[in-house]
Amino acid sequence: MNDQQSNGEIRFEEIMLETAWEEVETVFRASGQVAPLPGFTSRFMERLELARQREERLQATALIISNLVIALGFIILISLQFVPSISSGGLLELWVGLITRLVVFVKMVSGVLSTFFRTIPALVPTSWLVSGFTLMGLVVVLWISMVRRHIRVQGARHD
Amino acid sequence: MHSSELEWLNQAQKGDDLAFSRLVEAYQRPVYNLCYRMLGNAGDAEDAAQETFIRAYKAIHRYDISRKFSTWLLSIASNYCIDQHRRRKLPTFSYDEFESPIIEDKGIGMEARMMQDERQAQVSVLLENLSPKDKAAVVMRYWYDYSYDEIAAALSLSVSAVKSRLHRARKELAVEWIETQSEGMVIERKNYERSTV
Numbered sequence: 001m002n003d004q005q006s007n008g009e010i011r012f013e014e015i016m017l018e019t020a021w022e023e024v025e026t027v028f029r030a031s032g033q034v035a036p037l038p039g040f041t042s043r044f045m046e047r048l049e050l051a052r053q054r055e056e057r058l059q060a061t062a063l064i065i066s067n068l069v070i071a072l073g074f075i076i077l078i079s080l081q082f083v084p085s086i087s088s089g090g091l092l093e094l095w096v097g098l099i100t101r102l103v104v105f106v107k108m109v110s111g112v113l114s115t116f117f118r119t120i121p122a123l124v125p126t127s128w129l130v131s132g133f134t135l136m137g138l139v140v141v142l143w144i145s146m147v148r149r150h151i152r153v154q155g156a157r158h159d
Numbered sequence: 160m161h162s163s164e165l166e167w168l169n170q171a172q173k174g175d176d177l178a179f180s181r182l183v184e185a186y187q188r189p190v191y192n193l194c195y196r197m198l199g200n201a202g203d204a205e206d207a208a209q210e211t212f213i214r215a216y217k218a219i220h221r222y223d224i225s226r227k228f229s230t231w232l233l234s235i236a237s238n239y240c241i242d243q244h245r246r247r248k249l250p251t252f253s254y255d256e257f258e259s260p261i262i263e264d265k266g267i268g269m270e271a272r273m274m275q276d277e278r279q280a281q282v283s284v285l286l287e288n289l290s291p292k293d294k295a296a297v298v299m300r301y302w303y304d305y306s307y308d309e310i311a312a313a314l315s316l317s318v319s320a321v322k323s324r325l326h327r328a329r330k331e332l333a334v335e336w337i338e339t340q341s342e343g344m345v346i347e348r349k350n351y352e353r354s355t356v
Binding site: 016017018020021023024025027028029030031032033034035036037040041043044045047048051 | 184187191195209212282285297330333337
């Protein structure tokens with residue numbers, strides 16, 4: 001008798017749940033699809049542009065940082081050329097030696113350059129020199145205008 | 160999939176923004192609806208739907224054209240909404256805070272509109288206590304009539320896992336429905352008793 005009663009209760013519960021679920025399903029289906037506010041696509045395009053700009057900025061920052069790291073690496077490498085061995089004895093001695101070598105190096109380079117500029121008029125005709133400097137000037141002007149144009153394009157894209 | 164959609168997909172994979180914007184236009188409603196049902200409010204749903212399309216745009220070159228595009232898109236949307244649930248505790252929904260979204264049917268009367276609003280509120284209350292994955296499965300099944308296989312593919316689950324999740328969700332929803340209905344009846348009875356005294 002008890003078994004029959006509990007079976008009946010279980011069956012009643014199942015029917016209740018089934019009926020409730022049918023009602024829920026009806027509500028779900030009747031509720032339809034909700035739509036975003038008008039202009040969703042244009043808002044998306046704006047967001048996409050912002051995401052692109054953010055990505056470009058990130059890439060530019062990454063490029064600058066990597067360039068700085070590479071430059072720093074090169075400076076360290078070049079500096080190591082001037083340091084024959086690092087002794088634990090005197091850091092001051094090391095720095096003095098390094099600066100002395102740098103001064104000697106700069107003096108040597110400036111000497112070579114001044115000799116070059118003093119002797120070149122005698123070796124190369126003046127017309128060649130003038131045309132050479134004109135060509136160099138034109139290349140520099142071209143380079144500057146290209147850089148300016150590139151900066152303007154980047155600015156316009158960011159605006 | 161329509162031939163024009165296939166064309167847009169091909170063009171979008173080649174980097175054509177206009178073609179992708181057409182896909183956005185075509186799929187904004189199902190994506191937004193899924194996000195709205197999963198997150199419970201219009202602001203978060205808009206944000207999630209936009210983010211879904213941004214992610215789709217970035218990954219469009221990896222999209223396998225033999226796969227159903229809507230399934231792929233809804234898979235991105237549901238994963239994003241599940242992540243949002245995990246990351247932040249979402250504000251709990253209440254009827255008073257209910258922000259009425261735009262309903263599909265246009266030109267409906269005031270009374271019908273109110274009934275629709277009430278239905279939307281009922282749906283949100285019912286879905287609120289389900290787990291995010293169960294919500295996604297329920298929406299795909301009962302709003303988009305997705306097969307178990309499609310739901311499994313979209314949610315990276317096995318078919319049997321989808322079946323058991325849906326079975327559990329149906330039971331939870333039925334219990335929730337009975338409870339809300341009986342609460343409503345008690346309130347109505349109290350109101351009636353007050354009015355007769």
